[in-house]
Amino acid sequence: MKTKFSDYFNNWLYGKDGYYTKYKAIGKDGDFFTAVSTSMFFGGSIAKKIVDTISKKELPSNTTILEIGAHHGYLLADITQFIYTLNPKLLESLNFAIVERFEHLRVEQREYLKESFGDSIKVDFYSDISEVNLDDAFIVANEIYDAFACELIYTKEEKLQTAFVKNDKIEFEDCLDENIINRCKKYKITKGELALGYEEFAKNICTNIKSFHFLTFDYGEKYPRNDFSCRIYSKHEVFPIFEENIELDKLFKNSDITYDVNFSQVIDSFSNICKCEIEYQTQLKALVEFGILDLLEILQKNVSEENYLKEVQKVKTLIDPTGMGDRFKMLLIKK
Template sequence: MKRAFGDAVKVLHVKRLEAFTCKEAFFVANEIFDAFPCELIKEDQMLFIEKDQAFFETMDSETKAKAKEYGMSKGELCLEYEPFADAMNQCCERFEFVTFDYGDKEARGDFSLRVYANHQVYPFFALTDLVEEKLREKSDFNGFFAKADITYDVNFSHLFYAFEKNGIHVHDYATQMKALVDFGLVELLELFAQNVSEKQYEREMNKIKTLIDPSFMGERFKMACFRKGEA
């Protein structure tokens, strides 16, 4: 960073938003909310893991109240969106926050929790005995503990609610393909083409196609833009 920008750019690392304060800021995040911890709920039950076993038991009162507030009866319920939005609201007087993640505007009414390991995707429940034997993977979820990524689809309506509850306006929501085009991707590519070889351009263009192709990440990923204060 210093070699590229000298003293023009200063970097500050903080572990929590509460450790950072400013008057104005532009926040950007890629795939942050799918990494937030969540509860798996089903009607009046939630998932527990004890002694290497996954099972559903009666939901506690706090989680039940939140599920009712968000109108959810089955799926992943994140209880950390509101505290995060509150922390962002407290740390900055005026900001714009752009984030990209995979998911949908409404809750899908089913489970999407999955494990990524060794370039393969495993539905979480297929790694447990909560599904019939013919649907189970050979591996057990305990074998992936601390060795793999676990993720789920973001419920953007829940995310919007969390920010709006803190007085933060949802400025825009779009597919990744539309958002990148609106942000000037086409103009950037034209400028890029004027300054690099045809081979370099084709190599980078192939990478970009994955980001905007509807059959890959173009439609699957969404962009959400939040604003606090006047633009």
């Protein structure tokens, strides 16, 4: 029996016993690192951006900070802690919410935030973005677009082909889906990944939240590489999806599968639905503009030199242009 690659990908991450259905450590004890696991100043810089956005009256002081895909809740906790440092009175008016599809993860998040802040903040939980109904929000979504299902695309003798999985092997067949063919033409994809589901996700946000700033970070570009980026992370080893002798059956659901994000698709998913402002730049430039270096100056005045230098090294990992700084991009969409 053969399975469309997009269904296989979705089942890998979200199906019964899928990778994201179980709580996974992130960082040195997990399969990969994220900006959140690298330094609390990632969340701190986002907090400063939120405080500055509210001070400029681009969003009200009682806006909702909404995180989509919060894992354990570390990022929202870092954001909250830094807001307290920068403008503690804001915590009296701000609202907080998380969108998380899995109930057991919502339990983990609720307990962690309760342990961290007690009753000083109230957090609402939703299982899907379609359940949200808000007048305004600052939405944070870190590394979610690389976890949307995708089709693998290949062009052979000028014919577009899509991938299927049969007996744990990937095979290609001529594509008969006009929608996929047209979208590949639009984004000039001849080889690589075509993401699915971005449009519905953007529509739910635009429909259910009247005014928002939507902030996301991920690895990718605004143009297609026209090569396969789909890969698997297992205990910090990287396995390209077409690596020779790869054992998909052993990696399936036990490791993370991902691909580079085509940010043009993300931008279009919003701009085709609503009138919005778009900001796109490297993580390095974004975090510096948000004020991450200013936060380090505050830290230097309040901790030992040893602790300060430890945090500086972590922040360097976030903004190093040869690493996360340029590899990861920031997208900010304002409606």
